[in-house]
Amino acid sequence: MSNQGKSSLALPVGSRDHMLGSKDALITLVEYGDYECPHCKAAHEVLKRVLGELGGKVLFVFRHFPISTVHPNAKTAAEAAEAAASQGRFWEMHNILFENQDSLDIDSIKRYATTLNMNLQRFEKELLEHVHSQRVREDFMSGVRSGVNGTPTFFINGTRYWGAITVDSLTKALEGVLKTIPTRKE
Template identity: 40%
Template sequence: MSQDRDRSSLFIPASTEDRIQGVLSASVVLVMYGDYQCSECANLYRLIKAIRRQLSISFGENYLCFIFRHFPQTQIHSHAQRAAQAAQAAAAQGQFWQMHDILFAHQQELENGYLVEYANDLGLNISQFLKELSKQVHVARIDEDIESGLHSGITVAPALFINEIRYTGRWNNTQLTAAIVTASY
């Protein structure tokens, strides 16, 4: 669980500029700041996916919107920034969530060769992918996410906001589901 609780609301509201699963008009909007090399971030993402499936069955597909923002912790995760760039390069080819899932599934294999392999497996245009990585085309976008996180009081990932309010409870199905359902009222 994250220890930095000095601010409790999301500085930059969710928008169409974000990486979104669902609709922004959903009853509940979750914004997660994460790092692809962080095991706790991967665990939280898997938990959110499971909760999202459960709640869409109970309340409908448009009940919960999930947004991911990059917060690579480069001081402790040497491949997190490059992985975030790979996700954004995949996004440029319409494959953000596919790459996102692969990166979290293969956290121990985020070196450049693996990133190219994942891009190839997704059928991405490899020359465009490599060009964007080498020219660091997506760094500014990642920096915007980091900056918005810092303005929201985040110092470590993962961090989660439910309807723009910082979630500081436990990362478990029961408590997170209860917080999400409560936020919809």
């Protein structure tokens, strides 16, 4: 009955997820993150470099883990990313939210949305009516069930990554996993 050592992804990566990279990639990297968490913003910068270096070998997945008591705008930001996703603009909004972490109030978010060539009326309606709150909660609960206890938390091919979130450590960990995967028959 102990939760000690439990460190695997409870909800496998699937079609509901936001994915960046090739679906044929050998490695899947899942992040549970919060747009208002400073450590997640730092991780965002690290990831840009790591994913850049490892090219098509890694599929990156982002799931929401907003802690609203500590980060009052985190849920709204997560719902905004989902509202953008429903118009095919998830990653664009994702980047904007991290880059503007200090201004994630609803008016600022609406302003960011105007730069993304979306149906703004629909975006705002979805945001105000919390159309995507259930989805954000599902992400959050899947994290809780995977033992996520804070942000950011990473899983490499379903196994929790406990190392430092630096370009070096993360790249090494991903390359280490790559080495264990037998190369496909040509």
